Amino acid sequence: MHLARDCFLALCLVVAAAGCAAPPSSPASPSAPIAVRVTAAGANVAHAAVDAAAFADFDPSSACTSELWVLANVYETLTRYTALGSEEALEPGLATSWSVSDDGMTWTFKLREGVTFHDGADFDASAVKQAIERTKQIGQCAAYLLEPISEIETPDPHTVVFKLAYPAPLADILASPYGAWIMSPGATDKDAAWFAAGNEAGTGPYRFARYEPGQRLVVQRFDDYWRGWQPDQFDTVVFEMVGDQVAAEQMLRAGQLDFANQVVLTPDQMASLDGYSGLRLDAAPSVGNWVIFLNHRRPPTDDLRVRQALAYSFPYESVIAHTMLGKGTLAHGAVPTSLWGHDPEPSRYVEDLDKAASLLEQAGHTNGLELTFSYDPTEQTMAELWQANLAKIGITLKLEPADFPIRWDAAKSAPENAPQAFILVWSPDVVDPYSYLFNMFHSEEQPLWNLGFYSDPAFDTLVDQARRQSALDQTAASTLYVDAQGMLADDAAAIYALDLPEFNVIANDIQGFVTNPAYSHLVIWYDVRREK
């Protein structure tokens, strides 16, 4: 009885103390936590969440992760990928037109006139040359994409000619958000530290206005932007750094953010925010896919029949139903169906446990098998669904969830001990079938992304040939890419679990947002408006 009374007193005390500690009128008291968006007086402001942990390298030559969500609003590329479903794969950016020689070795770009960098420098051929050479020379992130370029010529201020060492689809490469940004000649001699301090020198619609490390980055409209401005476009975009999913969800529920993506929130959180507080969930196809590598260098997956059995054992339909909010789609092969060069036919591997069991028997595994599967903790549901299926045919799947950098490091450094199954989310650096087929299946002396350690010289030749072809004729290249995927299917090189959707949570009153899988998880704020 005493205790009960004491507890009650204690609670009263805590509440009273807390009440005293708070001032009666707080300076920053938010309005009611409903769909009222925070705006500065008179200005048109948007707020977006960004992932605090990865947010730091603002050097356009080396930025490789979430910084792109900001940089894509500050820098521009010569060409741009169009959104899915467009007629053309590319649209003009800083270049107005381009052409390629018959051998695919010389690319000529006509540059837009009247474009200025944020630092006042003129955009011209020499700026392009210096920017691309800087990125190539720094050699970080996806700079290897620029490898085909052997020489850059500037016949006149508005023409750039790229001489290649071997044929490559350069117009596609130069649209990549990884390493194809054009920065001012005034910044090409600056080091990463200069950029990391919150400096930039792009041509894009927004320029850095204020950088508070760990807290936020504010960008403001660049008045001299070459496409001009309408009064209802956003003047200011505030990128709030959020390091925690709970904090991100609270801010969204309180109406403090207009946009958050899948890196900041889990799909389940996003589903719970749909329709809440003036927000909606936007789900769209992406160019990412879940690829489960099967280890070709380690028994028993070095046996084709075992790999085929595994491919027939995968619960494709129920994985689609129970993961990614049910928005994933059936994969046809290594190239997702959202992209050209994908296999038009569905994969020959469907869930068929009888077939899987008989293949195992043929391979002589009648007494069961034990395999390990390496995946991210967020992919637990998928792993367990597969595990349950495998148990039915006598295979024990040992689950080894770990954070990606750790398991990636372990797998690529010791192929012979690497897990028999290893899942990877592939997001292409250049939105081209080559990015998938080369990175994940081309023979590698030192493993990097080919984590099934697949190696077939005939496949390598075919893929390289397809790439050369793509510099000149996409349709012909597409046929070759489909053939290459047929070879992978013959070898049961990997399991394609599903083609991934992209999720974003966005405020209902933001109009004009179109997901572009090539620039995923971000908003080009110049293109959207707030509905009045």
Place this chain on the structure above:
Amino acid sequence: MIHADYLLRRVATSLIVIAGVLTLTFFVTRILPSDPAQLIAGQRARPEQVAAIRSQLGLDRPLPEQFVRYLGDLARGDLGRSFATKRSVAEDLGIFLPATLELVLCGFALALVVGIPAGILAGANERGAFDRVTGVAAILGAAAPVFALALLAQQVFFNQLHWLPLNGRLSAEVSLAHPVTFVTGFLLVDTALTGNWAAWRDALGHLILPALVVAIYPLAIVLRMTRNSMVDVLHQPHITVARAKGLSERTIVLRHALRNAILPVLTIAGLMFAYAITGTLLVELLFRWPGVGKYVADAIVAKDFPPILAVTLVSTLIFVGVTFTMDVLRSALDPRVTGRLGD
């Protein structure tokens, strides 16, 4: 009044601790299976790019050689550059450390200002109503998980009452309209120095909830420690003697008992303070506070050595500094500490 011998001995042991921590963290981080060159190059980089960076940074050199170079850099005050962010670690610490210190100092000030007097009062009235109430409250406070307190505080003061901001250190609107000039990194100090009162009020509003959450645990511990040690001292013979001499209870408690009772409390509070520098990660995450706990947690996940080494060094220095100060303080207050009793 303090023996030089004792001081020297403490300085020497402090240096040994610092050297030990330096060596240990350097080798432990290097032994971990990770590749900083890959981190710098980014995941998409080809092996040739990674190899070039490895040799450029000397990461392919033998470990002892790298250690000597690290010590050399350190001696010149160079804490290195983060592999992941490419920013100077010293500059980063200049931003993130004051943020955490501001939060933790305010939290601890609150804990001491409330905890010690409340503990004295409770101890002087053993088993009285106040003692019972604070006893239960302290148990609740010490036992409640930090994240629960943080979420509860946000629910009450932001979602329900709308008195205080949800999270962050300064609101974007205030930061844009009244930009803060960076002087010390302590927002309340910087804004006061430059007379930026709009930002000062905004910063204070943002500080209250997280500081309150940081304060709860040390407050509970300090309160109970003060109370218990007060009770112990009050039962000792010299207090009985003082009572027999007819001194007032107030004089007994404040003059005779407190001096003895406060020592262990200060020691524990000092240790808790040093721990809180890197230990407020959850508060920093939930309140979006750009502090050093979050900074080093990110570095650990990314295996980004320079920030890990630098933060370890700084928190070791704070730890050693605090314990050293506490020991000196104790030796000033209590002659037994220096072994001078027999003199």
